[in-house]
Amino acid sequence: MEEKILPIALRNAIKYNGKANPKAVLGIFLSENPEYRSKAKEVMPIVEKVVEEVNKLSLDEIKKKLEELGEDVKKKEKKEKGLELPNVKDKVVMRFAPNPSGPLHIGHARAAVLNDYFVKKYGGKLILRLEDTDPKRVLPEAYDMIKEDLDWLGVKVDEVVIQSDRIELYYEYGRKLIEMGHAYVCDCNPEEFRELRNKGVPCKCRDRAIEDNLELWEKMLNGELENVAVRLKTDIKHKNPSIRDFPIFRVEKTPHPRTGDKYCVYPLMNFSVPVDDHLLGMTHVLRGKDHIVNTEKQAYIYKYFGWEMPEFIHYGILKIEDIVLSTSSMYKGIKEGLYSGWDDVRLGTLRALRRRGIKPEAIYEIMKRIGIKQADVKFSWENLYAINKELIDKDARRFFFVWNPKKLIIEGAEKKVLKLRMHPDRPEFGERELIFDGEVYVVGDELEENKMYRLMELFNIVVEKVDDIALAKYHSDDFKIARKNKAKIIHWIPVKDSVKVKVLMPDGEIKEGFAEKDFAKVEVDDIIQFERFGFVRIDKKDNDGFVCCYAHR
RNA sequence: GCUCCGGUGGUGUAGUCCGGCCAAUCAUGCGGGCCUUUCGAGCCCGCGACCCGGGUUCAAAUCCCGGCCGGAGCACCA
Numbered sequence: 212m213e214e215k216i217l218p219i220a221l222r223n224a225i226k227y228n229g230k231a232n233p234k235a236v237l238g239i240f241l242s243e244n245p246e247y248r249s250k251a252k253e254v255m256p257i258v259e260k261v262v263e264e265v266n267k268l269s270l271d272e273i274k275k276k277l278e279e280l281g282e283d284v285k286k287k288e289k290k291e292k293g294l295e296l297p298n299v300k301d302k303v304v305m306r307f308a309p310n311p312s313g314p315l316h317i318g319h320a321r322a323a324v325l326n327d328y329f330v331k332k333y334g335g336k337l338i339l340r341l342e343d344t345d346p347k348r349v350l351p352e353a354y355d356m357i358k359e360d361l362d363w364l365g366v367k368v369d370e371v372v373i374q375s376d377r378i379e380l381y382y383e384y385g386r387k388l389i390e391m392g393h394a395y396v397c398d399c400n401p402e403e404f405r406e407l408r409n410k411g412v413p414c415k416c417r418d419r420a421i422e423d424n425l426e427l428w429e430k431m432l433n434g435e436l437e438n439v440a441v442r443l444k445t446d447i448k449h450k451n452p453s454i455r456d457f458p459i460f461r462v463e464k465t466p467h468p469r470t471g472d473k474y475c476v477y478p479l480m481n482f483s484v485p486v487d488d489h490l491l492g493m494t495h496v497l498r499g500k501d502h503i504v505n506t507e508k509q510a511y512i513y514k515y516f517g518w519e520m521p522e523f524i525h526y527g528i529l530k531i532e533d534i535v536l537s538t539s540s541m542y543k544g545i546k547e548g549l550y551s552g553w554d555d556v557r558l559g560t561l562r563a564l565r566r567r568g569i570k571p572e573a574i575y576e577i578m579k580r581i582g583i584k585q586a587d588v589k590f591s592w593e594n595l596y597a598i599n600k601e602l603i604d605k606d607a608r609r610f611f612f613v614w615n616p617k618k619l620i621i622e623g624a625e626k627k628v629l630k631l632r633m634h635p636d637r638p639e640f641g642e643r644e645l646i647f648d649g650e651v652y653v654v655g656d657e658l659e660e661n662k663m664y665r666l667m668e669l670f671n672i673v674v675e676k677v678d679d680i681a682l683a684k685y686h687s688d689d690f691k692i693a694r695k696n697k698a699k700i701i702h703w704i705p706v707k708d709s710v711k712v713k714v715l716m717p718d719g720e721i722k723e724g725f726a727e728k729d730f731a732k733v734e735v736d737d738i739i740q741f742e743r744f745g746f747v748r749i750d751k752k753d754n755d756g757f758v759c760c761y762a763h764r
Numbered sequence: 765g766c767u768c769c770g771g772u773g774g775u776g777u778a779g780u781c782c783g784g785c786c787a788a789u790c791a792u793g794c795g796g797g798c799c800u801u802u803c804g805a806g807c808c809c810g811c812g813a814c815c816c817g818g819g820u821u822c823a824a825a826u827c828c829c830g831g832c833c834g835g836a837g838c839a840c841c842a
Contacts, residue, residue, distance in 0.1 A: 219785095441840095442840095457840095459840095463840080479839090501837065528836070581776075587835055605805080740803070745803080
């Protein structure tokens, strides 16, 4: 027994810098030798004895001893389990099903990315299903914006289905439910019905004859009725009152952006969704856990038609702070002129993030990392920015940008021409030129009188006066002097030939200032780093200068 | 109120199903250091978690019971 314990103790000691732990050693031993589990109390003293002997050895002696025993020093590594779906037989059919009320936002990206990821992982088909059965909440231009957003994000859609194209199909299946006696037309006031429902009491409509329900159904479709709905017969005593006889169709006469006033009866999601999920062959359905009860409701549809249910995966709510996500708020703000458009950098739409210089790969990656667990998740902008930085840093040229600029005149210094690398790690990017001629811009609130500063890549100065224009005197060249004097290192640009720049910040602020002259060579859509400021994407370039959108630090 | 889902470093996570390999992984954040001077990137060191109580067990982040906290649904929206 000691012979079996010894190598375990030696390995444990190696892992923990020469000190093995008896409990851990016992655990590993029992895991590998289940027959001793019932004798744990007897084994422990033996383990302790072996561990005590091992802990007397030096780390080198421990390694030597282990090698003498012919044991591999290295510990096996555990494979990391990736994202997986349950019960995948062959391929999968999945769907991303937004309501076309606006372009996609960061919250939508989770469902879009995860569906796409699994379809790519297992093979199969991804269907984009636009759920527009509420005419009041459809924005016509959203149909195309959503497709554009998915393209940009790298989500590959195999088929597009629009629910407003399928209204008559829903009518057909609705009629079948009535014919089977599983649905009925109800003309009760919704509040009246709710009171009855909460008491577990059926309403007066529930037991109407099938023939009468069918007659009323035709009248609904012909527009002859208002204030009626079709209800599914479930269980009027179900312990969850919201599952009792919920509605599956209703009258809505608002003209639809795509179908006009052709229809006045629309299905509700707890009907159209299971019908479509079945007919379109879903194998797996990802949805937020706010829809768990809806899955229970939809189970009745599957049962009544005798359909097999797909695999449902419910994931926790993704909470996203510090940004505007509400489609109705965004729409209202755009209409009122508060926002410039759906890509205003203050908004959480994908096109706003794109405008800021966030890469689709970064969004894809973070949504994979968030995954499908049922715990609620708080979105980490920091993590998104860290992933994005990995993607953009190697290609991002560096420039100086002076926001809130103050002119600084420096006496006692000679003219100087500097050549700096565009990128610290990429010499092939070439160089940029800064010409010192006595006058520079620095960030306005960085200067204090009688203090030494280090102008980056230039020299040390002492500031004498800070007014509308600041005055300084050349002190020395040596960087070590700056360090010795704990001088702050600040960036600067020559006043001459500087370029006007505005940066739009996600919090709405606009930082204005100047960049160095070689900055003028950048093109729209370039992503660059302003040193000591952060990464930005070039948004606009004209006679008035440049407009950039701030990504992150 | 009814019905449900959840809780692992400051943030995001892996691990829980099948108890030991967990002295709990990885990322991010923060502090310090190294590396051509900022911002970064890279490397090194450090800080910081299994919501609480009880039980089962030789052994619990993991299984059981209770509590607390967070979230969701109860729309003729999705």
